[in-house]
Structures are given as structure tokens and as C-alpha cells.
Amino acid sequence: MPFYKEIIINDTTSIYLWKIEEDFNTFFRQVQLKDTSLTRLECMKSESHQNGFLAVRMLLQYLQYSDFDLYYDDFGKPHLKDGKHISISHSQDFSAILISNTPMGIDLEILKDKIVTIAPRFMDASHLENLEQDNKIKKATVIWGIKESIFKIKNERGISFPKHIFEKPFHLNDKRGFAQLRFNNLIEEYCFQFEFVDNYALVCAFQNK
Ligand SMILES: CC(C)(COP(=O)(O)OP(=O)(O)OC[C@H]1O[C@@H](n2cnc3c(N)ncnc32)[C@H](O)[C@@H]1OP(=O)(O)O)[C@@H](O)C(=O)NCCC(=O)NCCS
Known part of the structure; x- marks a missing residue:
């Protein structure tokens, strides 16, 4: 399948999704890659990882960007x-x-x-109390996604999910909420939004200034 959908978050922010149904060769024929990306691609152990990487380049091309417009810092942030x-x-x-x-x-x-099962290792497990098993899975996955999203914004070594990122109580029906990063003597407020796409949780976060 080609481009799957755009989710508009606000006037200047959108999420773009590619549903991966192509095989490696189909993708590879269609993307233009820098040498560094070719090297990275060759080092990836699974075709699934390679396809995910190539689908990102397909999304960039869909938006009139290319792999040549993208670069990574020393921590791997794009x-x-x-x-x-x-x-x-x-x-x-x-x-x-x-x-x-x-x-x-x-x-x-x-x-x-x-x-x-692993929720107590990364979140306040009381936030899953009184939920049916299916909703426990959804909520814990969203909370994991909130923490990954905030980590991706901050991109700083030493951030621990259970020790430094705290979600405020929310309901799955809310589709949004707030979280705090308490790290290095700073407290920062974040907003998050989420939805479910097939059997995935899709989460995004941004700082609430
Ligand atoms: C780097 C990390 C955020 C990637 O997340 P992931 O769920 O494994 O993988 P995703 O597919 O969601 O994200 C991968 C993308 O994140 C981006 N990324 C990698 N490092 C990043 C960083 N330091 N900052 C921002 N974005 C980063 C890259 O674009 C990468 O894809 P690409 O290299 O193909 O372009 C994750 O591995 C990580 O290190 N998390 C924090 C560590 C941690 O505290 N874990 C659990 C503690 S209980």
C-alpha cells in the first residue's frame, strides 16, 4: 500500500503514516539514498527493520523531501x-x-x-487499576509511548522512564493528557495525544509552555 494517512495535530504539525505492505526490492527501487543511509541499511539485521527505514524515506519523498534532507545528531536524533x-x-x-x-x-x-507484566518497571502501575485486561494493555502501551516521545524530544542521556517521566492520570477516552519530566533539577510540562491504529498505539508529545 502507498501512503496510509495524515493525522493533523495542529496548524503546523502533522503525522504521516505508511502502511508497510511492499517488500524490500519494491521499496529499494523507489527511494534515493545517501551513502551513509545505504551503509546503515546494509547493517540492519532484519528485512522488517530495513523496510521500516525505507518506508520513512517513502514518506519523506511523499512530502517532497528526500533522504538527503535528513541528518542525525550524535545521539541518533533525526x-x-x-x-x-x-x-x-x-x-x-x-x-x-x-x-x-x-x-x-x-x-x-x-x-x-x-x-x-513489565508496567511496574516503567510507570505508576496504579494507573492501570480497575481496568479490563484489554484496556490495561492499551493504557500501558500509551504510557510507554508518552515516555518514548518525551525522551525523543529531550534526547538527553540519563533520562529514566520510571524515575524522571510522570504521566498525570487520564482515561483512554480522553485521547490526550499531560506529563511531567523531572530531570536535572528542572520540571517541564508536556502534553500528549494518542490514538489507536490497527493494533498499534500512536502517541505524540510536545512541551506545554
Ligand atoms: C532511541 C529510542 C527512543 C528509539 O525508540 P524505539 O521505540 O526503540 O524505536 P522507534 O521506531 O520508535 O524509533 C526509532 C527512531 O527514533 C529516532 N531516534 C533514535 N535516537 C533518538 C534520540 N536520541 N532522540 C530522538 N529520536 C531518536 C530515530 O529516528 C530512529 O529511527 P531511524 O534511526 O530509523 O531514523 C529508544 O531506543 C530509547 O533509547 N529509549 C530510551 C531508553 C530508555 O530509557 N528505555 C527504557 C527505560 S525503562
């Missing part, structure tokens, strides 16, 4: 040369990019039972 902010997430079935005028983070996470 940037666009035109100064717009980009955040990237990919999984088995989808690749997602978020483009914005302000720093934002995105995360796409598959819904899996195991997240409930």
Missing part, C-alpha cells in the same frame, strides 16, 4: 535541514513521521500482553 522538526518511529507494519514547527516526539508501539 533533523531536517530546512529547520522543521521531525520525529520518527517504525514498527513491523507501519512507519510514522511527525513534522512540526516546534520540537515534538512520536512513538508507534504494538499492543502486546507483556506490557502489563
Whole structure:
């Protein structure tokens, strides 16, 4: 399938999704890659990872960008040369990019039972109390996505999900909420938004100034 959908977050921010149904060769014929990206692609162990990487380039090309407009800093955070902010997430079935005028983070996470078991390691497990199992999975996955998204904005070593990022209580029906980063003697407020796409949670976050 080609381009899947655009989700408009606000006037200057959109998320773009690619549903991965192509094989490696189909993608490879259609994207133009820098040498550094070719090297990265060759080093990837699974075709699924390669396809996720190539689908991101398909999304860039869909938006009139290309792999040549994208570069990474020393921590692996992606940037666009035109100064717009980009955040990237990919999984088995989808690749997602978020483009914005302000720093934002995105995360796409598959819904899996195991997240409930490991929830106490990364979140306040009381936020899952009184939920049916399906909703526990959804909420814990969203909370993981919130923390990944905030991490992707801050891009700083030493941030721990359970020790430094705290989601405020929210309901799945809210589709949005607030979180705090308490790190290095600073407290920062973040907003998040989420939705479910097939069996994935798609989360984005941005600072609430
Ligand atoms: C880097 C990290 C955010 C990637 O997240 P992920 O869920 O594994 O993978 P995703 O597909 O969602 O995101 C991958 C993309 O994130 C982006 N990314 C990588 N490092 C990044 C960073 N430091 N800052 C912002 N974005 C980053 C890249 O664009 C990457 O894709 P690409 O290299 O193909 O372009 C994640 O591996 C990580 O390090 N998380 C924080 C560590 C942590 O605290 N974990 C759990 C503690 S309980």
C-alpha cells in the first residue's frame, strides 16, 4: 500500500503514516539514498527493520523531501535541514513521521500482553487499576509511548522512564493528557495525544509552555 494517512495535530504539525505492505526490492527501487543511509541499511539485521527505514524515506519523498534532507545528531536524533522538526518511529507494519514547527516526539508501539507484566518497571502501575485486561494493555502501551516521545524530544542521556517521566492520570477516552519530566533539577510540562491504529498505539508529545 502507498501512503496510509495524515493525522493533523495542529496548524503546523502533522503525522504521516505508511502502511508497510511492499517488500524490500519494491521499496529499494523507489527511494534515493545517501551513502551513509545505504551503509546503515546494509547493517540492519532484519528485512522488517530495513523496510521500516525505507518506508520513512517513502514518506519523506511523499512530502517532497528526500533522504538527503535528513541528518542525525550524535545521539541518533533525526533533523531536517530546512529547520522543521521531525520525529520518527517504525514498527513491523507501519512507519510514522511527525513534522512540526516546534520540537515534538512520536512513538508507534504494538499492543502486546507483556506490557502489563513489565508496567511496574516503567510507570505508576496504579494507573492501570480497575481496568479490563484489554484496556490495561492499551493504557500501558500509551504510557510507554508518552515516555518514548518525551525522551525523543529531550534526547538527553540519563533520562529514566520510571524515575524522571510522570504521566498525570487520564482515561483512554480522553485521547490526550499531560506529563511531567523531572530531570536535572528542572520540571517541564508536556502534553500528549494518542490514538489507536490497527493494533498499534500512536502517541505524540510536545512541551506545554
Ligand atoms: C532511541 C529510542 C527512543 C528509539 O525508540 P524505539 O521505540 O526503540 O524505536 P522507534 O521506531 O520508535 O524509533 C526509532 C527512531 O527514533 C529516532 N531516534 C533514535 N535516537 C533518538 C534520540 N536520541 N532522540 C530522538 N529520536 C531518536 C530515530 O529516528 C530512529 O529511527 P531511524 O534511526 O530509523 O531514523 C529508544 O531506543 C530509547 O533509547 N529509549 C530510551 C531508553 C530508555 O530509557 N528505555 C527504557 C527505560 S525503562
